Amino acid sequence: MLVFFREALLSNIVLKGISKSFSGSPAVRSLNLEIEESQFVTLLGPSGCGKTTTLRLIAGLEDPDAGEIFIGGKLIFSREKGVFIPPEKRQLGLIFQSYALWPHMTVYKNISLGLEEQKLPKEEIERRVTTVLEKVQLTPYRDRYPSELSGGQQQRVAIARMIASEPDIFLMDEPLSNLDAMLRVDMRAELKRLHYELGATTVYVTHDQVEALTLSDKIAVMMDGELRQFGSPREIYHYPTDLFVARFVGSPRINTIPGALARQEGKLLFRSAFFEKALQRTFDFEGRDVIATIRPEDIAFSTTPQSGWLEMQVYSVLPAGSETIITVRKDDLPLTIKAPGFADVEMNDHIWIDFDIARMNFYHPQTENLIPAA
Amino acid sequence: MTVQAKPVYRRLNVLKFELTKLRHRPDVLLSLLFLIVFSFLVIVPLLQILKGSLTYQQSDLRMVRGSVQGQLTAYHYLRVFTGRLAQSLFFKPFWHSLIVGFGVTFLAMTLGSLFAWVIVRTDIPFKPLFSVLMVTPYMMPSWVIALAWLTVFKNERIAGAQGMFTAMTGVSAPDWLSYGVVPIIICLGLHYYAYSFLLVSGALWTVNSELEEAAAIAGLNKRKILRKITFPIVIPALGSAFVLTFTRSMGTFGTPALLGLPVRFFTIPTQIYASINTRNNGDGYVLALVLVALAGVAIYINSRVIGKRRSFVTMQGKGFTSKPTRLGVWRYGIVSLMFLFIFIAIVLPVVILAWSTLMRIPGDYSLSNLTLHYWIGKSNFLMASGEEGIFRNPGIWSGAWNSIRLGVFAAVINGVLGLLIGYTVVRNRGSKLANSLEVMSFAPYVFPGIAMGAIYLGMFAKPFGPIPALYGTFALLVLIVVVKNMPFSSRSGISAMLQIDPSLEESARLQGASWLKRFRKIIFPLAATGFISGMLLTFITAMRELSLVILLVTPATRVLTTIIFAYQDQDQIQHANGVTLILLFIIIIANILVSRFYGTKSLFGLRNT
Ligand SMILES: Nc1ncnc2c1ncn2[C@@H]1O[C@H](COP(=O)(O)OP(=O)(O)O)[C@@H](O)[C@H]1O
Ligand SMILES: [Mg+2]
Numbered sequence: 001m002l003v004f005f006r007e008a009l010l011s012n013i014v015l016k017g018i019s020k021s022f023s024g025s026p027a028v029r030s031l032n033l034e035i036e037e038s039q040f041v042t043l044l045g046p047s048g049c050g051k052t053t054t055l056r057l058i059a060g061l062e063d064p065d066a067g068e069i070f071i072g073g074k075l076i077f078s079r080e081k082g083v084f085i086p087p088e089k090r091q092l093g094l095i096f097q098s099y100a101l102w103p104h105m106t107v108y109k110n111i112s113l114g115l116e117e118q119k120l121p122k123e124e125i126e127r128r129v130t131t132v133l134e135k136v137q138l139t140p141y142r143d144r145y146p147s148e149l150s151g152g153q154q155q156r157v158a159i160a161r162m163i164a165s166e167p168d169i170f171l172m173d174e175p176l177s178n179l180d181a182m183l184r185v186d187m188r189a190e191l192k193r194l195h196y197e198l199g200a201t202t203v204y205v206t207h208d209q210v211e212a213l214t215l216s217d218k219i220a221v222m223m224d225g226e227l228r229q230f231g232s233p234r235e236i237y238h239y240p241t242d243l244f245v246a247r248f249v250g251s252p253r254i255n256t257i258p259g260a261l262a263r264q265e266g267k268l269l270f271r272s273a274f275f276e277k278a279l280q281r282t283f284d285f286e287g288r289d290v291i292a293t294i295r296p297e298d299i300a301f302s303t304t305p306q307s308g309w310l311e312m313q314v315y316s317v318l319p320a321g322s323e324t325i326i327t328v329r330k331d332d333l334p335l336t337i338k339a340p341g342f343a344d345v346e347m348n349d350h351i352w353i354d355f356d357i358a359r360m361n362f363y364h365p366q367t368e369n370l371i372p373a374a
Numbered sequence: 375m376t377v378q379a380k381p382v383y384r385r386l387n388v389l390k391f392e393l394t395k396l397r398h399r400p401d402v403l404l405s406l407l408f409l410i411v412f413s414f415l416v417i418v419p420l421l422q423i424l425k426g427s428l429t430y431q432q433s434d435l436r437m438v439r440g441s442v443q444g445q446l447t448a449y450h451y452l453r454v455f456t457g458r459l460a461q462s463l464f465f466k467p468f469w470h471s472l473i474v475g476f477g478v479t480f481l482a483m484t485l486g487s488l489f490a491w492v493i494v495r496t497d498i499p500f501k502p503l504f505s506v507l508m509v510t511p512y513m514m515p516s517w518v519i520a521l522a523w524l525t526v527f528k529n530e531r532i533a534g535a536q537g538m539f540t541a542m543t544g545v546s547a548p549d550w551l552s553y554g555v556v557p558i559i560i561c562l563g564l565h566y567y568a569y570s571f572l573l574v575s576g577a578l579w580t581v582n583s584e585l586e587e588a589a590a591i592a593g594l595n596k597r598k599i600l601r602k603i604t605f606p607i608v609i610p611a612l613g614s615a616f617v618l619t620f621t622r623s624m625g626t627f628g629t630p631a632l633l634g635l636p637v638r639f640f641t642i643p644t645q646i647y648a649s650i651n652t653r654n655n656g657d658g659y660v661l662a663l664v665l666v667a668l669a670g671v672a673i674y675i676n677s678r679v680i681g682k683r684r685s686f687v688t689m690q691g692k693g694f695t696s697k698p699t700r701l702g703v704w705r706y707g708i709v710s711l712m713f714l715f716i717f718i719a720i721v722l723p724v725v726i727l728a729w730s731t732l733m734r735i736p737g738d739y740s741l742s743n744l745t746l747h748y749w750i751g752k753s754n755f756l757m758a759s760g761e762e763g764i765f766r767n768p769g770i771w772s773g774a775w776n777s778i779r780l781g782v783f784a785a786v787i788n789g790v791l792g793l794l795i796g797y798t799v800v801r802n803r804g805s806k807l808a809n810s811l812e813v814m815s816f817a818p819y820v821f822p823g824i825a826m827g828a829i830y831l832g833m834f835a836k837p838f839g840p841i842p843a844l845y846g847t848f849a850l851l852v853l854i855v856v857v858k859n860m861p862f863s864s865r866s867g868i869s870a871m872l873q874i875d876p877s878l879e880e881s882a883r884l885q886g887a888s889w890l891k892r893f894r895k896i897i898f899p900l901a902a903t904g905f906i907s908g909m910l911l912t913f914i915t916a917m918r919e920l921s922l923v924i925l926l927v928t929p930a931t932r933v934l935t936t937i938i939f940a941y942q943d944q945d946q947i948q949h950a951n952g953v954t955l956i957l958l959f960i961i962i963i964a965n966i967l968v969s970r971f972y973g974t975k976s977l978f979g980l981r982n983t
Contacts, residue, residue, distance in 0.1 A: 023804070061880050063395070082390030086398040088886045100877035104899045113895065114885030165885055 010072040011168035011201045012037045013058060018067035020053055027053040029225040030067070035218075040195050040202045042212040045222035046248070051205040052097075054222070055171050058203060059094050060087035071169070093162035093200075094171040097178070099154050101146040107133070107157050108142045114165040132160040152183050159191075163198060170195075170202040176211065188214055209249045213237065221245045239361065243368040246293050246361070252325055252336045255299070257292045261285050261362065270360065274330055275310050277357055281373040290362040290371060296325070296338035298359040302352045303345060309352035314345050328353065400889050405798040405811055408791065414839075415857050416817045419829040420666070426832070427451065427659035434656060450656035463657055467645040468664070470634075471624050474558055474641055478623035481563030483615055486570025489712070494578040497698040498709055505575070511719050512568035513961055515918035515935065517628035519561040521954055522723035524632060525730045525947065527552045531636055538726070541739055553637040558630055562623050564719045569622075570615040577611035578604075617676040621669045625822040627921030628935075632942060643824050643921065650828050650925065662825030669820040724958065731764075731952040748948040764952045770937060774956060776848065777917050777934040781964075784855045784916040785909040788863040791856070793905060796867025797897065801876070815864035818857050823921035830854050831925050846928045854926065855916045862915070863908060870904035871897075910968045914961050934960075 013035040020028040028050045035041045043051040056062045058069065060077070063084070069077040076085040102110055108129055115125040133139045136156040146154055155175065162170060175191070176184045192215055195202055206212055212219045213233045221228045221236065221244075229241045240246035246254050259272035261279075263286055268279045270292055302309065312328035312335070324343040328335050328351065337353065345351060362371045396402060427450050430441040438449060454464045493504050511519075528537035529547045539547050550556055627643040634644055642661050649658035701708055734745040745751075751763040764770050795811055802808040818826070830853075834844040844850040874897065882892045898905070920935040927936045934957045941950035 059880075059884060061883070079388055079391050080384050082387030082394070084391050084394040086395075087880070087883045088398070088888060090884075092884055094881065094884045096877045096881060098875065098877055100875065100881040102878060102882075102896060113882065113887070117886040117891070161881075161885075 010037050012070075012072060013169065013201065013203070014068075014070040015054075015058070016068045016070075018054075018057060018064045018069065020050075020057060020062060020064050026225050028057065028064075031225075031227055033220060033227060033230065035201060035203060038199045038201055039217045040192075040204065040215060041218045041220060042204045042206060042216040043220050043222060044206060044209060044212040044248075045228075047207055049222045050225040051207070051222055052173055053225075055094070055173055055203060055205050058169075059092055059171055060085065060090055090169075091167050092169045092171055093165060093167035095158045095162055095173065095175045097174045099146075099158040099178075101154055101157055101161075103146055106143050106145055107138060107149070107160075110146070110157060111161045111164045114161065118165065128164050132164045135163070136160045152179055152187070155179060155187065159194070163194070168200060170200045170204075172202070173205045174207070175204075177206075177208075184211075191215060210251065213249070219249075221248065223248075238359070239370065240293075241370045243291065243293070243363050246363070250295060252296050252338065254293045254295055255335050257294070257333065257335075258289070258365070259292055260287070260289045262287060270357075270362070273333070277355060277360075279357060279360075281358075283362065283371055284374050285362065285364075285371050289365050291365050291368070293361045293363065294355050294359060296336040298356040299335065299337045300354045300356070301326070301337055301339065301343075301345075302354075303349065304352070306352045306354070309354045311350055311352055314347055314349045314351060317343070317345055317347060319343070326351075398889065401794060401798050401801070402807065404794055405807060408794070409807070409811055409814060412814055412857070412860070415853070416814060419821070419826060419833065422829050422833060423659045423662055423666070423825065426829075427656055427663060429656075431654075431656045433653040450660045454657055454660045462640075463645065463649070464661065464664075467640040467642045467661070470555065470630075470639060471641040471643075473555055474562070474630065475620050475624040477555070477559035478562040478566055479616060479619045481559060482565075482567040482619050482623075483570045483612070485563065485567040485715075486572075486615065487574045487612070489567070489715075490571050490575035490578055492708060492712070494575045495699050496701050496705075496708075498701065498705060498712075500709070504712060507716050507720070508571050509568050510716075511565055513914055513965065514565070514720075514723075514958055515628065515920065515954075516562060516565040516626060517632055517920070518727070518954055518958070519564050519719070519723050520557070520629040520632045521938075521942070521951060522726040523557050523561055524552075524942075525726050525951065527557065538739065549637060553633050554639040557633045558639075558641075561629050561633065562626065565629075566619045566623055569618045570612075573611040573615045573618075574608060577608045613676055617672045621672050621819075624668060625665055627822075627824050627924075628939075631939075643822055646822070646824050646828070647921075647924075650824075655828065655832070658825070658828055662822055662828070665822040665825065666820045669822075673820070724955070727951040727955055731948045731955065733948065748952055761946060761949055764949065764956065769932065770934075770953055770956070772930075773932045773934045773937045773953070774960065776851075776931060777957070778960060779848070780851055780855060780919075780933055781913040781916040783852045784859060785913040787852070787856050788859045788912045789905055789909040791860065792863030792865075792867030792908060793870065793898070793901060794867070795864040796869070796871040796901075797893075799864075799868050800871035812864070812868070815860045817861075818859075819861040821858070823858065823919070824925070826854065826858060827922050827925040845926070846931065848931050850926055851923050851931060851933070854922055855919055858919075858922055859912050859915060863912060866904055866908040866911075867901075870901040870908075873904075874900050906968060906971075910964060913964055917957060917961055917964075 013033075015031050015033040018028060018031040018033075019026065031054065033054075043054055045051055053062060057064050064077065064079070066079065067077075068075060068081075071090065075081065075083050076090060077083060102113070105113070111129045111132060112125050115128060120128070129142070130139070133142055136159055138153060138156055138160065141149060141153065141157075146157065149157065155178070158175070172191075176187050179187060188211060191204075195215075204212075204215060213236075216233055218230065218232055219236045220230045223244055229236060229245045231239075236245065236249055240249060240254075243256070247256075257272050259270055261283055262269050262271050262276075268282055268286065269276045270279060270290075272292070305311070310330070312330050315327045315329045315334070318325040318327075319342050322341070324339045324341070324345075326337045326339060326343060326345060328337065335353070363369060364371060428446055428448070430438065430443050430445050430447055430449065432443055434449065435441055435443060441447070441449075454460060457463075489504075489508055492498055493501055493508070498504070524537065526538045527547045529540060529549065529552045530536060531549060531552065537547060537552070539545075624641075625643055627647065630639070630641040630644045631647065634640060640648065642665055646658045646661045646665075649655070649661065731748050732744045732746065733739070734743045734747065747763060749763050750765050752766065753762045761767065795815055799808045799811050830850065831845065834841065834850055837843050844853070878900070879892050879896050882896050887895065918935060919933075920939060923933060924936050924939060927933060932940075934953055938950050938953045938957070941947075941953065
């Protein structure tokens, strides 16, 4: 009966005009977000921007001041309509940043408690716990207490606890932030695989843009409680809708170059203080100041003079094995270039650079919004 | 898409929302209920005291011509503060209370801080043993030492046998040594030093030497470290110890009654008792208000001076790494002094009490005078006015049973309520509900026990609102003890809850666990240690409660403490002392049982008092 009901239930999440303040200071401002069934969606933003709050609002651990929340098409929260489904009935799984394992229970008990709540038969509980423990490779640890496990193992217990009760939706609040760097990279792969196998709708909170890019179907970039952009990693990376998103996503940071769009001899140009470059696209922004952006990997360089390329002086070189980060300067303008492998440049060398003009975006200097191509 | 609902419906919907939410938060509902009932039990008494002090009482009718009972009057205030009797009703007792209060506080804080420093910060041996022994006097009723004192220093002032001192030296003990301010200060000081000891050692534990070492590396000299690092951390503890000791010793009843009344040395609490006993309730109420005001002022000053810093320091034994101060040659001297102190404060009183119960004729210290009659003898009109030996005495058995029942009921009710309040306060931090719960549950702290007893006596002598007449019932004793203990139990509930990260409960919630289930499976097990030690402390406090219940007991509901007081009053020393030993015995057994089940931590449940 229950199973039938749950399979009939879609598990998309819709937030409509959700706002939340804590004693007067807004943490989430009129947020609209639609998360589709089985998608892996990441809430990305700097610390304090309201990611955790958003997650807790979805879970029902906090109540929005205004707005509506739907799960599977069903209204689960609306103050105005007098609707409130409590967290314990929302069929969600949540992994807390601290894991929140119960310190007085063994690994087995930690996992089985939620299953007992579902009134499952004893054998079924036993079977499920055994299965998930195998899945997270913790079978030998079933009778340990959380304090007897390493950070990575605790993390996996938290995952096991969540997937054992087979919720429709996974919520994760910076689940990898307490792990050391190596383990974090391994766990990313595990989480992605987990999502692939179980197909649960997942909302994942992180401030780490690499994590967001590597894991997500879609990324929601937040700032100061507001949603800045919601799109696929590709869109977010290549077409950030404003300078904040452009700067927040990508490492090393995107280059920004002030300049203007101008038409000369019938051709549209981007003209900055020391170079100009013809564009292939057209913009309804001719003759006005703009800020151009270009990713470090979209700048080509040469150690020998090339015609039409810009001559620059190297300010520093940071080889990292798989890539080399080169910063160059001209007048006051710093630029960062990313080159594959070890690059043959030294400090103070002169090099020649060229921009992949198709990858260049232009932003309004005041509103900092993307200027779309016409 | 959506049609905006009419404002009325919208408001109704919001109400529906709030109600739906409440349905999943029984703690809020329970706390609201508690708040209402408890306000009734705290505010009504206060209003009753006020009203009683401002109106003519029945006993005043014959004193004041033309007065009508219940009529508004300043009569009691004038009588107490300016009248012919003001000296003996107010000024002298007040002066005595102040002397006792400051004297005890000085003695107790000196002893407590010294012991705390020696045990925490020096290299003396037997540290664990000392830290347990040092809090033991606190588990005994505060007047046990007073009883022992009387047994030793009693002089011919009161009828009956002379004390050991006179019997051994042949010199009659002078009055100043036998009764009044000196013995009161000493006896109370030997009891109340435990507060300073616990609070200061708690603070000293938290000043770990890393802080001090860091300061030393930063170039501060020893005295500067003391002033800049150690002192600021210990000051709040000292402040709390001062307030706690001062208010407690000003408001205490047993010891000043035992050691003061024989020489008509009154403090405010004993004067309240005398006034109410002579049916001058109005005077008693005025005096009770004085104590309430004093306690209020002390708490206010404490919160002002110490500010936001936690005034009740908890002892978190976080890796004690401090380099102990070397005592060198003093080491053995100091250890001997500490053992001597424990001998005087704990062993000696108990031995004296025990010995005195074995003497056929008090004051005769020959071996041939020893007897077990007072413990097991049949009724014999030549001895103890025909009282049966303690073990055959049905009155004492029923008193013991009542005491234990009272302790267990209070422990369970206070424990559960404390946990609930702690939960609600911590989960709703900053809300009106949380604030009023916190304030209200702390309010009984300002009531002197004796005055609270008097009010409850008046309030529940006849049916009060929906409550039937409770006077003479055991339930009334439980009620008053529970109310009086709420400040402590709510505080320990709050501190237990603060240790539990909310995410532990929230994750259970998302797993589908209902509130009751979460409480049972997550909150309760995690709070259990604090809960159990809090219950033990409530049990002990209830067992040794005297002033609160002395006006409320009837022959059927007598408890051990009131039995002791009555025996003492009738000069039946052996019985009084013997029953005291039984009381101590029960308390010790309770302690051992609890620490058997819950490790050795139980004793340290005292730490948050
Ligand atoms: N329980 C709370 N009480 C008061 N302020 C809060 C609470 N939770 C979050 N905030 C505030 O709301 C803002 C957003 O917090 P949060 O959602 O935790 O950010 P993030 O998870 O993105 O770091 C912050 O300014 C934070 O201080
Ligand atoms: Mg967060």
